[in-house]
Amino acid sequence: MNLPEEPAEPVAAEPLRPRRIGLVTALALVVIALDQLTKLLVVADLDPEGAPKRxxxxxxxxxxxxxxxxxFSTATGVTWVLALVAIAVVVVIIRMARKLRSTAWAIALGLILGGAIGNLIDRIFRSPGFLRGHVVDFISLFEPDGRHFAVFNLADSGITLGAAALVLTAFAGIDMDGHRARGRTKRTEAQK
Incomplete structure (x- = not known):
């Protein structure tokens, strides 16, 4: 007599991590605010023709x-293209942020988003005109006028730090949902 098999215990699904869109937004707003505030102060207080402040x-x-x-002042003849690229980056990050559940990804994308918007504000509102505006750069390391490294601003710093964080997050194998890519493969194999 064949006894009916007991149903296998249901595998408990891992609870979804909370979305991180608030973290992306908060970091982006902080970067934008600091970038624009420092640019306003520098433009108001420093003479472009004067000696750099040490x-x-x-x-x-x-x-x-x-x-x-x-x-490094590359692509100076196609400022409008740089503005369009920045707009595309902003749109892609905003679309990704809605699905984001990883804190590491949220930090990286928030920094990049804030930096891209900070410089895009300059491209839109500064002279010589819409989508052709020149970005205000003001930080030079070790020597004045970018002799050792490109002159940059806080938006550039946000983009650079965000990109570095994104690379580290990818190397750590962390997916946008917050799980480790390697761990997911092991879980999937264990469930088979």
């Missing part, structure tokens, strides 16, 4: 530079 014993120099291009 701070932290010469580790940092402050001077106003209007950058029509991207990093």
């Amino acid at each position: 701070i932290l014993g010469g580790v940092v120099y402050l001077s106003v530079i209007r950058n029509a291009g991207a990093a």
Whole structure:
């Protein structure tokens, strides 16, 4: 006589982690606010023709530079293309953020989003005009006028730190949902 098999115990699904769109938004707003505030202060207080202001014993120099291009003043003739790329980056990150459940991804994307919007504000509202505006850069490391490294601003710092965090997150194998990619493979194999 065949006894009916007992149904297998249901595998408890892992609870979904909370969405991290609030963290992305908060970080982006902080980067935007700090970037725009520092640019306003620098433009108001530093003479573009004057000597750079030396701070932290010469580790940092402050001077106003209007950058029509991207990093290291590249692509200066296609400022409008850089603005369109920034708009595309913003749209992609906003779309990704709605599904985001990883804190590490949220931090990285929040920094990049804030930096992209901070520089996009300059491209839209600063002279010489809409989508052609020059970004205000003002931080030079170790020597004035970017002799050792490109002159940058806080938006650039947000983008750079966010990109570095994104690379580290990817190397750690963390997916957008907050799970480790390697761990998911082991879980899937264990369930078979």
